[in-house]
Amino acid sequence: MNGYWSDIFTGSKSLVTGLLITAREFFKPVVTEQYPYEVPVMTPRFRGHIELIGNEETGQPNCVVCGMCQRACPSTCISLDGRKAEGGKGKVLTHYTLDFTKCSLCGLCVESCNFNALRFSKDYNLVSFDKNDFIMDMLKRLEEQNRCKQ
Amino acid sequence: MDTSIWRALIYLAGLLAFAGLNAAYLGWCERKGAARIQRRIGPCEAGWAGLAQPLCDGLKLMSKQLLVPEGVDGIIFRVAPVLAMIPAITSLVVIPFSDNIGARAMELSVLLLFALASLSMIAVLLGGWASGNKYAIISSARAVSQNLAYEIPMLLTVITVVMLSGSMNLREIALDQQGGFWHWNIFRLEHGHFLTMWIAFIVFFICSVAETNRAPFDMAEAESELVAGFMTEYSSMGFGLFMMGEYLNIVIGACLTTTLFLGGWDCPFGLTPGVWWFLIKIYILIFTFIWIRWTYPRTQIYRLLNLSWKILIPFSLANLLITAALIKVF
């Protein structure tokens, strides 16, 4: 029989402590972040989709069209090509597209590039109704960045 | 009690308004209360602090298509939600809101209330059975066994109260407890009733939580096991009626507890009795319903039945005997 009474006693005591804890929580300030009004700040290492880095003065991409990032990508979402530079040394980038629908943000491409030509962008609210909006042309994006920098 | 038609019409409109507003805004209170306990904000977009949220929910529910799945027992499927609402609203008739506000003070109002409560249980059973969904059938079987197990201790505690105040009429019971909280059935200092009556209050409160299928006894509508219980196949206003029925059952449970134990419209210090005290008590009790729901996990069907048969019924029987003895002695 004592199991019966101790059950009732400990049981109701645990129920009451539970209630007190939630009661105390009831009066505490709100913890959640109201998204559309308070916009979260991304940490410096946040990995958005990749983008080209242009050197400061000329604004040309540092990329030398070596294709390392294209090979390093596990889901083959980078496609780039270039043409011979006039001066005959090295290549100039003509076309650099990222198929963001297949990208898994793993960062292998940025790591494989040893000409400091790629970095992660910081924008995270990318939304669109059309799938081909995510086939991004990086060159055009770099030109826009340069234009709005002037 | 003049029986002019105007009085009936006014009370009809008043009670329907009370039922509709309560059913809608209890949803809002629940979401706000839950949010506050979980330290978030709750609905705050629609209208100031989300006050228009119930309106939007109502419009959304009404605008959705009322889908009657094929292979379903058509008539019963449509009747069940309405059947869930009818007893909830009709039991408001006998609730004594205050001295002069009270639709009808019938002699056997306590009996009527419990008859209507079991009627809503039938609605749950029909709703679950008619929708032909396996989950719904399991949930309605659970709901019936749960309501059955919890009506017995509830009735036993009500018998003690009726014995104390000598009449089955809710108005008399409330009148008998007027004049300060020491007259309330829960404390009742004279004749030593205070010894056991608070146990009756706790037993009655637990049973009313179980009666309205609210957590921690929401076995019927257990989201994580039976998806949505007997309401799975209902969409738009079918589901809406069931939800409003559930919220109204909570309101009636709270009104009954206040009238039987907390002295109806009586002011705690016996000064200014009035309907506002009645409403304050109801909303405190409703808040505890919400508070309990967002604190505890769900019990399992065996524990639920054990709790009732092994703990609540013996306690209410003991309470019945002790009060009877005390009445006899003093």
Add this chain to the structure above:
Amino acid sequence: MTVPIHLRHDETFVLNLGPQHPATHGVLRVKLTMDGEYVVKAEPVLGYVHRMHEKMAEDGTFIQFMPNTARMDYLHALAFNHGYALVVERAAGIEVPERAEYIRVITVELNRIASHLLWWAAFLLDLGGFTPLLYAFDDREKIIDLLERVTGSRLTYSYMRFGGVCNDIDDEFITGTRDFIKRLRSRLPRFYHDLVTHNIILIKRIKDIGLITKEQCRRYGATGPVVRGSGISYDIRKNEPYSVYPEFDFDIPVFDECDSMARYMVRMHEIEQSLRIVEQALDKLPDGPVMGKVPKMLKPEAGDFYAAVETARGSLGHRLVCDGGKNPYRLKLRSPTFSNLSLFGEVAEGMLLADALAFMGSLDLVIPEIDR
């Protein structure tokens, strides 16, 4: 306690639990043959989120499979990275610098705490308690912010490379982790134990439910908290020490009541043990490089290699067969929940539906890890 009743095997009906069901936390389908509310036969059906990771491993080079490892058990992704990195380092004989080992242990243990917190929240949700979920997510969010600061992603990390980790941790991460440890230690007794563990409703709900005997554990090859809840002290970090785990002193919580309550207590104690490990690792964190010397294109020599790692759900094994080329010839992923779930059919017989779901919650399933 499952009431021993006579199951009427003729009057049964089949109830499909899943693949879309709130309690399965993923697309697992369990074909339940029910007699009333009792489970007569339970047969999990898998494959709804099967992506054939093992074929992907054979197509790409060694490093290109690293992002995949995080997509299997996204709650404890860093342990999967660690397991894959270990087996390839064992195959290619790569040395990992001391600091990288410590960083790996710190991030894996933080990820284990986050995984246990999410299990606890989802388990309580299965049992009907909604509020603890919010409290657990409040704590878990702190860990995820910390790990995002270091690795760059919140859930599916591909942070580890063969020979070390891809970027170093900074002082803000260290101070943030120390604050987190203090904060969680102060919250554990009140929000986790007083509100839930000692709650009579929860105790009655998971005590003596889902009894797994030692013999069943061995026959089904279950590992992790499931066996530690049945009295078997089997933890890869102690039985098959890898990385720098021998340098930390932590103990393995073992309960031998074999029921869901024991598994619950094992995981709650493991949170405290992981906090201890992270604290000691932060104190002894050496300086130095975080990346060893690794050839650009890895070509490990032929042979069979196996490495096991302790994830939050059990022992994750990688069976790597190399033929000397730059792609893994065959990579078998031994996922812990695959074996833990295989005993569900036998243990869930004769249980009530509500108990069977409580038992499934105590097994801590992550469906993409089962289906791979």
Add this chain to the structure above:
Amino acid sequence: MERQEQTRRALLALFPEVITTVIPIEAVSAEQSEVAPREPGVIVTDFARTGSSLDVLCRPDQVVAVARTMDAEGFFLEAISGVDWIERQQLEVLYDYNRLDGQQCRVLVRTLVSRTAPVIPSITRVFSAADWHERETFDFYGVHFQDHPNLIRILLPEDADFHPLLKDFMP
């Protein structure tokens, strides 16, 4: 380490006709490729290097006997994986056994089966864990396990008619 010795002696009982040769570790991988294929037997391998302490090669029909010995020794079945050696037209099935108590000893048991008609006796009677692992190996490689309780596909859709992990499988 004595657990490893005890297991080795127990396993030797299954291969009476072959004297075990404790080949030094480095030779293990070398001799696998060019020298004549190994005869069934038990080899001690360096745990730190390959992750398993014993490496057993046995004929397909001995698989159940090995499983019974392992069961008697108190091991548990960790995993069953298939490997498709397409140049040698052979399918290799690897059984991993491990210990749940403290003594660490992982045993790798391999069997070679022809690629055209891969048939192996099932060990589900001994280890229930094998039920799902064998169904998965059947699912990916088409290895047919005899008297398996219900040998149907586990991860791929029921009506799939291909075995993806075979080397000659083109999606």
